[in-house]
Amino acid sequence: MTIEIGVIIATASFIIGFFTFNRNRDKDVKSYASESAIIRTILDNIGQSVDSIRIDFKLVTNDGLHCQRLLFV
Helix, strand or coil: CHHHHHHHHHHHHHHHHHHHHHHHHHHHHHHHHHHHHHHHHHHHHHHHHHHHHHHHHHHHHHHHHHHHHHHHC
16 A cells, blocks of 8 residues: 555656646746847847947048048149
8 A cells, every 4th residue: 555655656756747847848948049049139129229320421521521522622
């Protein structure tokens, strides 16, 4: 009788552990996907800012060239 109770408890604990493992694994995957999406968004924003600065810098240098040409004329 005690062996049967031990087997039932062991089986129940194995099943509970298995379902807990699966639930935690799914949470980890969702958490990783969320963090990855946030990092991608931040990197995209940084890339857009760099492009904007690059365009502004080109406009400033082009204006500087026009001023230098006017000074020489």
